Amino acid sequence: MSIASAALAISLFFATQTFGAQYRFSASSRHIWNGDLSTWGARRRLEAVRHGISDPLPGTNSSCPQGCSEHGVCNEELGRCDCPRHYTGPDCRTVNPDLEEVCEEYGFSLRTCRETSPCFNSCNNRGKCVSGFCHCHPGFWGMDCSLSRGPDGGVELLAGQGYVPRREGPKIYVYELPPNCTSWFNIKRLDRPLHLLFWQRLMSAGLRTTRGEEADFFFIPINTRALNAASITEWVLPYIRRTWPWWSGDGGHRHLIIHTGDLGVQEYPLTMRRQLNDTFSNLTWLTHWGLHTYHPGPKWHPAHRPGKDIVIPVMITTAGFHLSPLNPSIEQKARKKGADLSRNGTFFFAGRICGDRKPPNPETGECSPRRLDYSAGVRQRVYYHHYNRTGFKVVPGTRTYLEDISSHKFCLAPTGGGHGKRQVLVSLMGCIPVTLTDGVHQPFEPELRWADFSVPVPERDIARLHEVLGAVTEEQVATMQSRLRCAAQHMFYSSSLGAIIGEDGRYDAFETIIEILRMRKQYPDLPPEQYMDVDERFRKFTNCELGGPEPDVLCAQGTERQHPDMPTCTECHRHVSQSRTGSSFFSWAGGMVCCSELEMARCSRVWQ
Numbered sequence: 001m002s003i004a005s006a007a008l009a010i011s012l013f014f015a016t017q018t019f020g021a022q023y024r025f026s027a028s029s030r031h032i033w034n035g036d037l038s039t040w041g042a043r044r045r046l047e048a049v050r051h052g053i054s055d056p057l058p059g060t061n062s063s064c065p066q067g068c069s070e071h072g073v074c075n076e077e078l079g080r081c082d083c084p085r086h087y088t089g090p091d092c093r094t095v096n097p098d099l100e101e102v103c104e105e106y107g108f109s110l111r112t113c114r115e116t117s118p119c120f121n122s123c124n125n126r127g128k129c130v131s132g133f134c135h136c137h138p139g140f141w142g143m144d145c146s147l148s149r150g151p152d153g154g155v156e157l158l159a160g161q162g163y164v165p166r167r168e169g170p171k172i173y174v175y176e177l178p179p180n181c182t183s184w185f186n187i188k189r190l191d192r193p194l195h196l197l198f199w200q201r202l203m204s205a206g207l208r209t210t211r212g213e214e215a216d217f218f219f220i221p222i223n224t225r226a227l228n229a230a231s232i233t234e235w236v237l238p239y240i241r242r243t244w245p246w247w248s249g250d251g252g253h254r255h256l257i258i259h260t261g262d263l264g265v266q267e268y269p270l271t272m273r274r275q276l277n278d279t280f281s282n283l284t285w286l287t288h289w290g291l292h293t294y295h296p297g298p299k300w301h302p303a304h305r306p307g308k309d310i311v312i313p314v315m316i317t318t319a320g321f322h323l324s325p326l327n328p329s330i331e332q333k334a335r336k337k338g339a340d341l342s343r344n345g346t347f348f349f350a351g352r353i354c355g356d357r358k359p360p361n362p363e364t365g366e367c368s369p370r371r372l373d374y375s376a377g378v379r380q381r382v383y384y385h386h387y388n389r390t391g392f393k394v395v396p397g398t399r400t401y402l403e404d405i406s407s408h409k410f411c412l413a414p415t416g417g418g419h420g421k422r423q424v425l426v427s428l429m430g431c432i433p434v435t436l437t438d439g440v441h442q443p444f445e446p447e448l449r450w451a452d453f454s455v456p457v458p459e460r461d462i463a464r465l466h467e468v469l470g471a472v473t474e475e476q477v478a479t480m481q482s483r484l485r486c487a488a489q490h491m492f493y494s495s496s497l498g499a500i501i502g503e504d505g506r507y508d509a510f511e512t513i514i515e516i517l518r519m520r521k522q523y524p525d526l527p528p529e530q531y532m533d534v535d536e537r538f539r540k541f542t543n544c545e546l547g548g549p550e551p552d553v554l555c556a557q558g559t560e561r562q563h564p565d566m567p568t569c570t571e572c573h574r575h576v577s578q579s580r581t582g583s584s585f586f587s588w589a590g591g592m593v594c595c596s597e598l599e600m601a602r603c604s605r606v607w608q
């Protein structure tokens with residue numbers, strides 16, 4: 001059963017509760033929100049117009065061929081004239097003769113290729129959104145028109161809008177690539193757009209720098225899931241090395257790429273990996289697939305190098321998670337109603353067990369044929385040994401997914417046909433993850449100590465899983481459960497997507513990546529499993545105990561306000577979205593943490 005339908009299940013589960021009373025967040029919270037959305041939005045719009053559209057041209061001489069800005073955008077730094085899909089040539093004045101091919105390659109039909117489509121960060125109010133392409137006003141350039149020349153000739157970010165870099169960094173440089181590597185894609189059909197959410201947050205969090213010479217890291221914002229991902233990667237890496245001087249500084253070791261594929265870097269064709277081996281090896285990959293040792297069952301080759309690459313959580317976006325028992329407002333209401341919140345079941349898993357969608361044989365518990373390439377056979381073996389055990393619920397599907405996940409202590413968090421998302425999902429639902437696939441690191445492992453809030457089980461112990469879990473004491477369960485409330489925050493991209501368990505976003509997945517990068521910068525040779533021992537701030541961060549000023553709360557998903565003065569994400573959306581280019585995350589400048597702010601440079605900055 002999918003989580004989407006599970007959301008319905010949990011709504012029914014909690015349907016008897018009333019949602020009247022406000023959940024009190026914190027008396028000392030500071031708020032920028034005055035509750036009056038409409039006036040506020042209008043004022044912002046006016047200011048945006050004043051800063052952007054009527055700005056005088058920073059210089060009358062363009063470094064691009066004359067006429068470029070008629071249909072295209074001049075990247076003044078490089079003198080590169082960037083064209084939308086429909087135009088081509090050195091000055092973007094030739095109608096693209098290969099339009100049909102190009103549209104198809106980027107996920108459109110010829111018809112949908114011309115339709116309106118949202119623009120990245122709504123072009124920061126300094127350009128016109130043309131079918132997903134920011135046609136920036138002359139003098140501005142970049143995927144979202146955020147760049148322009150400063151008085152000293154250097155490149156400025158969000159000039160005139162008050163961009164303030166984060167004091168302690170790390171500073172991250174983002175390559176502005178030609179639009180055929182970034183904005184030409186059909187945003188409505190993008191699979192796993194984490195590289196774009198990350199890019200948005202780098203700006204709204206004050207971490208982006210336009211000065212390569214002061215950068216600690218370099219982000220290459222490419223899509224690794226498209227059909228043409230391999231050819232784009234193959235083109236981009238040499239392009240970066242010959243266009244900017246930053247790679248040669250250190251052989252590309254501090255260059256980051258987010259790869260969201262099931263098998264991470266292993267998804268690139270072998271010939272290409274061989275050919276680019278030196279380049280690929282030097283890059284730092286941020287991937288969901290934490291396999292670091294060859295796995296003989298499914299013949300999986302490692303895709304992750306601990307200490308060099310970083311395993312990052314899958315971005316789950318499914319509606320309904322705000323109904324998690326970890327959400328204080330949901331929990332409080334359930335308690336008021338006298339609902340039973342105890343987790344009296346021991347172990348739960350519902351989902352695909354055999355590689356195909358067929359259920360295992362109910363007599364023998366086996367899949368036919370046995371397939372080791374799916375989940376390394378872990379789901380099949382767990383089912384085979386435990387499907388009829390008291391206190392265990394291991395099923396191919398259930399109509400009561402969220403009730404079950406909320407009423408069992410331990411939940412299986414296996415891999416799928418490569419990386420899995422269950423460890424993220426069950427953590428957010430407060431069920432202790434049982435991580436079970438040999439040689440696989442979980443998100444942010446070993447930087448986070450997974451054994452503190454999960455039960456890692458080696459595959460050889462699958463048959464005696466009930467004994468392993470039986471040996472965990474009540475006290476240990478309680479400790480893990482209390483730690484899970486913090487660990488779950490590291491698993492979710494709250495600042496991009498909105499709050500779901502009452503969190504303020506300070507410890508979300510984005511901030512956790514940044515915190516790990518900060519450690520990399522500060523202690524380049526320290527093994528990541530020792531981060532917590534040597535750095536007090538890192539230890540406090542991982543335990544969600546930074547202290548300091550209470551941040552402004554995030555807008556919350558669902559119908560519940562997290563704080564009376566703060567709108568829900570839906571309310572933000574309703575009131576402000578008409579002034580943006582469409583309603584996708586993509587057009588929401590800076591992510592949900594900026595939901596009430598049209599100018600991303602001004603949105604909430606409470607993580608200094």
Ligand SMILES: *[C@@H]1O[C@H](CO)[C@@H](O)[C@H](O)[C@H]1NC(C)=O
Binds near residue numbers: 059060061
């Ligand atoms: C434009 O270029 C010309 C010749 O290259 C130069 O004389 C002039 O000062 C430039 N104008 C600006 C505003 O940079």
Ligand SMILES: *[C@@H]1O[C@H](CO)[C@@H](O)[C@H](O)[C@H]1NC(C)=O
Binds near residue numbers: 178180181231232235
């Ligand atoms: C993208 O466009 C550039 C020109 O700006 C071109 O040289 C390059 O081959 C294109 N790359 C891909 C992957 O289409």
Ligand SMILES: *[C@@H]1O[C@H](CO)[C@@H](O)[C@H](O)[C@H]1NC(C)=O
Binds near residue numbers: 251252278279
């Ligand atoms: C990779 O890094 C090494 C140093 O660690 C350097 O010698 C080599 O040139 C780099 N390769 C590339 C392609 O930059």
Ligand SMILES: *[C@@H]1O[C@H](CO)[C@@H](O)[C@H](O)[C@H]1NC(C)=O
Binds near residue numbers: 277281
């Ligand atoms: C890349 O090079 C390393 C050694 O430098 C080697 O172990 C690895 O197998 C190579 N990968 C590919 C895909 O050729």
Ligand SMILES: *[C@@H]1O[C@H](CO)[C@@H](O)[C@H](O)[C@H]1NC(C)=O
Binds near residue numbers: 391
């Ligand atoms: C847990 O308790 C509920 C009643 O509160 C009961 O219906 C359910 O069967 C129990 N589950 C287990 C696994 O004992």
Ligand SMILES: *[C@@H]1O[C@H](CO)[C@@H](O)[C@H](O)[C@H]1NC(C)=O
Binds near residue numbers: 362363388
């Ligand atoms: C499941 O276990 C019960 C006893 O706990 C047993 O009576 C029943 O036959 C078992 N079912 C299967 C399919 O093994």
